[in-house]
Each structure stands twice: as structure tokens, then as C-alpha cells.
Amino acid sequence: MNSDYDVIIIGGGASGLMCASKLNKIDPSIRVLILEKNSKPGRKLLATGNGRCNFTNLKIFSSYYNTDDTKKLSKILYSYDAKKIIDYFDKDLGVVPAYKDDLVYPITYQSKTVVDALCSSLSASKFIYDTEVTSVVKKDMKYVVNGIYSAFYVVIACGGVSLPQSGSDGSLYPVLRSFSGPDSFERLVPSLVSLRSPDKDIKKLSGIRQECEVHMDSRSEKGEILFTDNGVSGICVMQLSGMYNRAVSSGKKIGSLYIDLIPSMNEKQKLDKVRSLIRSFPNRSKADAISGLIKKPLAECIVARSDNTAEDIARLIGRFEIRICGSNGFENAQVTSGGLKLHNVTDGLELKSCHGLFVCGEVLNVDGICGGFNLHWAWASAMTVADAIADEFEEV
Ligand SMILES: Cc1cc2nc3c(=O)[nH]c(=O)nc-3n(C[C@H](O)[C@H](O)[C@H](O)COP(=O)(O)OP(=O)(O)OC[C@H]3O[C@@H](n4cnc5c(N)ncnc54)[C@H](O)[C@@H]3O)c2cc1C
Structure with missing residues (x-):
């Protein structure tokens, strides 16, 4: 089995799937591997919006989010506003949007539609399931994951620690911290919880x-x-x-x-x-x-x-x-407040302290209110990472 890739994405949830989808779209020759600990992709994504997936909101503003770096967040939300996300789903993935006031859903009102559409767009990516990542080591110019898979770029899309039974349980946080440093995380607390x-x-x-x-x-x-x-x-x-x-x-x-x-x-x-x-x-x-x-x-x-x-x-x-x-704790929370501070990453969401290591989604210190804001962040941050990595390939 080939173990050498251009990009390894850790986590096949909302942000990991979107990052792979966008990379495939920009340049299908970029060899992408997605490693997911579950036996299927997007387990939490399937549970969103009571199974209906409220995937964005027409009024995306940084004031609806909690973060340590509002300026960086605003830049990303400005580059990837609701219109861009809805267009990507509609025109590139074939997911027709439906609107309930400002809340945006797939017209099927089924989160499975979103997961299936994202997966269908990944023909140029390889998926390996049932694989929990426990180590990422930098060797010369490349990263080696679990001692087997290597790539120039690694994307950490392992989610937060809310609803840990969905697979996002923070198991990768110590690995990320080993690159980002001990004070790089904002304290984790449950949000959107009873x-x-x-x-x-x-x-x-x-x-x-x-x-x-x-x-x-x-x-x-x-x-x-x-x-x-x-x-x-x-x-x-x-x-x-x-x-x-x-x-x-x-x-x-x-x-x-x-x-x-x-x-x-x-x-x-x-x-x-x-x-x-x-x-x-x-x-x-x-x-x-x-x-x-x-x-x-x-x-x-x-x-x-x-x-x-x-x-x-x-x-x-x-x-x-x-x-x-x-x-009622992380077990019942929809989102994690806290995580890797935006302050520690560049505008392209690359770790400032580590070239080639990118981060997107809920693992970052950005959490929004109810209404599609958290998935919007997962998509917008994933697309930002895909753009930044694609730029690096262009420069080579
Ligand atoms: C019940 C519920 C309802 C929600 N409803 C909505 C909604 O309607 N609208 C909205 O905007 N937001 C909603 N959210 C929030 C939204 O689901 C999250 O913000 C979003 O899924 C975060 O995406 P992510 O890719 O960062 O993480 P996730 O979607 O959690 O994906 C992370 C993936 O990484 C994998 N992983 C973790 N660690 C490892 C490892 N070590 N090795 C390999 N793989 C690993 C996990 O198995 C998981 O598949 C809801 C959340 C919940 C719990």
C-alpha cells in the first residue's frame, strides 16, 4: 500500500471532508489521504440540526462567535461568507439549499445528503477508516503519521471534545500541543449545552x-x-x-x-x-x-x-x-468552547511554530451560537486551509 501522500488530513468530519473536497477541486493531482478513527465519515455531521443539518446562516458575523482573535476570524469569515459556502454546496456539490428565516439547510432536510455529497467529491482522495492517529512526527521536510504515512502537509481536523461518542474526543490534542506549545490552548468548556x-x-x-x-x-x-x-x-x-x-x-x-x-x-x-x-x-x-x-x-x-x-x-x-x-457536560454539548488559540496560527491557519502543519474546524478556539454558525466555521476554516496548501503547491 502506498504510504506517501502530498497532504494527510486527520479526521473525516465536517472540516476534514470539506478540506479534502476543496483541495480535490483546486487540483485533483494533489494526493490527499484522510485518516478517520471511525468506520464511517462525518458521524457528528450526521447528528447536526436533529439530523437535518443547519449548515450555515445568512447572517454570518464574527460577533456571533467566541474567539481569542476576532480580526483573524473576521478575515476568514469575510473570505468565506454565507454566499460562498451556499454556492459551493449548490454548484460544486449539488446540494440544493433551503431557507428557514436566516438558517440554511439542504432542501432534503437530511444531513446524510451533505455527508454523501462531500464524499462523492473526493474521488481524488484516499480514505482510511478505523485508524486513530496517535503520533505525528516531523522527519526532515515531511511529517510521518502513526509511523506509516508520510506527507509534506498535515491538516489536523480532529474536532473538539463535545459529543465524544462521535469520535471527536480530544485524543489528538497532546500531539497537537507537542507542536504548538503548552500555553497554546484556551481552556476547554462545553457550549450550546443544557x-x-x-x-x-x-x-x-x-x-x-x-x-x-x-x-x-x-x-x-x-x-x-x-x-x-x-x-x-x-x-x-x-x-x-x-x-x-x-x-x-x-x-x-x-x-x-x-x-x-x-x-x-x-x-x-x-x-x-x-x-x-x-x-x-x-x-x-x-x-x-x-x-x-x-x-x-x-x-x-x-x-x-x-x-x-x-x-x-x-x-x-x-x-x-x-x-x-x-x-450537562461535553457528552451533551453541541460544541467546544476553547481550543488551539487563533493567535498561534497564520491567516492560512498554519501553525506559526511549524511549517506544513495546518489546523481547521472545532479544534481551534472559535465557537459560535446556534443557527449554522459552527458548521459555517468548519467549512470556512477548511477552505482557508485548502487554499493555503494549494498556494504552496503553486509556488513549487
Ligand atoms: C448534536 C449536535 C448537533 C449539531 N448541530 C449543528 C447544526 O445544526 N449546525 C451547526 O452549525 N453546527 C452544529 N453542530 C456543531 C458541528 O457539528 C461541529 O461544529 C462540527 O461538526 C465540527 O466539525 P469538525 O470537522 O471540526 O469536527 P467533527 O465533525 O467532530 O470531526 C472530527 C473528526 O475527527 C475524527 N478524529 C478525532 N480524533 C481523531 C484521531 N486521533 N484520529 C483519527 N480521527 C480522529 C473524529 O472521529 C471525527 O470524525 C452540532 C453538534 C452536535 C453535537
């Missing part, structure tokens, strides 16, 4: 969804909250989870989040409504009386927490406290 609460009374609310506005520290998010067996979830909570985990891991105390359960009403309107409902139905319990305003289990929880006055009930509807004691 939060845990010690509050016993909210257990009864498990399964309830409520449109609301959630406030945590100085940030707030509007959207649907979902009460769970051990706390709260829903997109608005997940959007705040990265900020929560980063703050807590750096020693800051954030004890609670506060929910406005009816953000469409101001304080006075809430109080007037609660008062009038209690007055209109004097023979009902207070929770029953307001259950046309607030779902019954929530109404019961609020009344039980209140001093039984209309004023306190209305106040709690506008500021329902949920104490938070952590998140």
Missing part, C-alpha cells in the same frame, strides 16, 4: 416549553425554554451556556438565571392581568385563576413560591429565578 439546577420545585415542570426572555449575568436571550429533569434547556439557554461555563471556569460566580415568562407584557400589564384574573375567579385557587395566562404547572410553582399576593405572583412571572449548578 444547564443543571438544584431547585427541587422545577422538577415538576419537566417537559414544559415556554416562550420567554432569559437573563443571566449581563446577557439576555429571547426564545423557547424547555424545563428538563435536571434543569433547563432550549435554544435561549444553550446560547447562554458557553458564557456561563467560561465565566465559572475562570472563577466567576453565576448563581442563577432569571426568566421573564411573558416578555410581551410589561410589569404593570402583568400585575393588572393577574389582579383581574384573581378577582374574576374568586372561587378558584390562585394557580387555577391564572392558568389561562401561565401554564398550570408553572402557575402552581409560582404561587407556591409567592407570598400569595397578586403583586408577588406578577413579580415572579416577570422574574422567575432558577438557580444553576453547572451544565
